[in-house]
Amino acid sequence: MTPRNLSDITEFLLLGLSEDPELQPVFFGLFLSMYLVTVLGNLLIILAVISDSHLHTPMYFFLSNLSFVDICFTTTTLPKMLVNIQTQSKAISYAGCLTQIGFVLVFVGMENGILVMMAYDRFVAICHPLRYNVIMNPKLCGLLALLVFSISVLDALLHTLMALRLSFCADVEVPHFFCELAHVLKLACSDILVNNILVYVVTSLLGVLPLSGIIFSYVQIVSSVLKIPSAGGKYKAFSICGSHLLVVSLFYGTGFGVYLSSASTHSSRRSAIASVMYTVVTPMGNPFIYSLRNKDMLGALKKLMSRALPLH
Template identity: 65%
Template sequence: MESRNNTEISEFLLLGLSEEPELQPFILGVFLFMYLITVCGNLLIILAIVSDSHLHTPMYFFLCNLSLVDICFTSTTIPKMLLNIQTQSKVITYAGCITQMFFFVLFVGLDNFLLTVMAYDRFVAICHPLHYVVIMNPWLCVSLVLVSWFMSILHSLLQSLMVLHLSFCTHVEISHFFCELIQLLHLACSDTFLNDVVLYFADVLLVVGPLLGIIYSYTKIVSSIHAILSTKGKYKAFSTCASHLSVVSLFYCTGLGVYLSSAVIQNSHSSATASVMYTVVTPMLNPFIYSLRNKDIKRALRIFGKETKDQLS
């Protein structure tokens, strides 16, 4: 059998969220604003955690990694979309499309794994508080993050290599604002049966698996909180995982909502618009969710702001 890839084409066309010319300046302004908020907000979280020794704990170590991944996540798709709107071009090269897809799959996977690791951290903190320091030691924390990176890179590399072996037609339009894996599979001219099998298997193993782990962790957490006698103790225990639970709910509900609705509606532009929720809005809201209800983060941000102001003056 002849091994063919898509050397027949050199570029794709990203149709974006709307093809109406009068809407392009509005879309450019809104997404530029959201991107800057996302980058600045997550960067502040990282700087606050790094600069405050009181936040050098497993929970904030994982949060720091999550903020970094969220910056990279949005940077994979939004700058290219803004550039295309600004230059009035829809073109993305074949190599650029595959690269964008690789990093998108990578950072989605990392978000998924890090949220699972953070759920495990809260499970240990609430269900086994006396052994927390021993269990969540620095070696384990670093190992969990490295394993998350390894699994995500391996999965992303596998999906990208399989797409490289697909053939595409000479004129390919993607009804999205970035190169999404499923969109590319739908546009392929060659057989995608093996790609679909690997995709569904990966979804079960790398999405449903971690989600079940999160659900199990919170089942145990709720059971442990319920066993606490004092109301104050229950509130204190729940407050330590409220932010994480909010982020998990936002990430999974928006992500699952996009794919379930796209399967029912069969409208590419509607799917692209809905995907804005978990690709742009969720990373933008994460810093607010973790900072507004977290006294430690607020204190660290005030200290960091004061130190920065003193250095500038």
């Protein structure tokens, strides 16, 4: 295949999860429902935290940030997929594809960072309860959120600018429902060695190190909880961490599962289907995990709903 100049590439083709015409209406209905549930659920979490003064704490500050990131994350990928299904088109512009890559990297990075901050918050709350308010002050929480945002944006800019230097062959079909960096790199005709090295290095730094930090935090938390004499105290401590641990398991488990499966199999379509777990299912599930297991959040949501829908 003959390489073409960047100026000649006007669009990529997103092949989606299946090319079967009979499945397209099913996919449209399913993913539209999931998108609406994700946006509504996470929006309710944000509004509940804002409206209830009892939830103006570091834990819920990070939770509302996580909900905002989940809304943005799914909005980066699903609407374009739904539009393409509805219009029976697979096209996404070259600029649109690179923009999508950039935003996906930003929000994945932010979700990753917020989960680390939430682990640190739980670590301080359980291992250093008497110093919690001093350590987790509003200034530190704001600085941590700003740091995560800055690192995520820099990471996304670095990968996107490196992708700009690539030239592509005549085959510009992306076997995915959104422009994922790994799939787009495989379509390049120019040398992608530097891009791949960058991906591996950054994934190690921004993936493995934060996960190691979370594991370390929970080792310390478990060690502290086991020293609590009462069974009720142990249960309360573990229940505080349960929701976060479940979300961490979903995010990292599905994320690493996708990349390990894509490395061990040549089926890009299977990798795309697996990606639905961490790009769609996890953001949709987070509000349910945090609200159903949390009495304070359930109470705030009930107050919010009673104000929005007053009974006559």
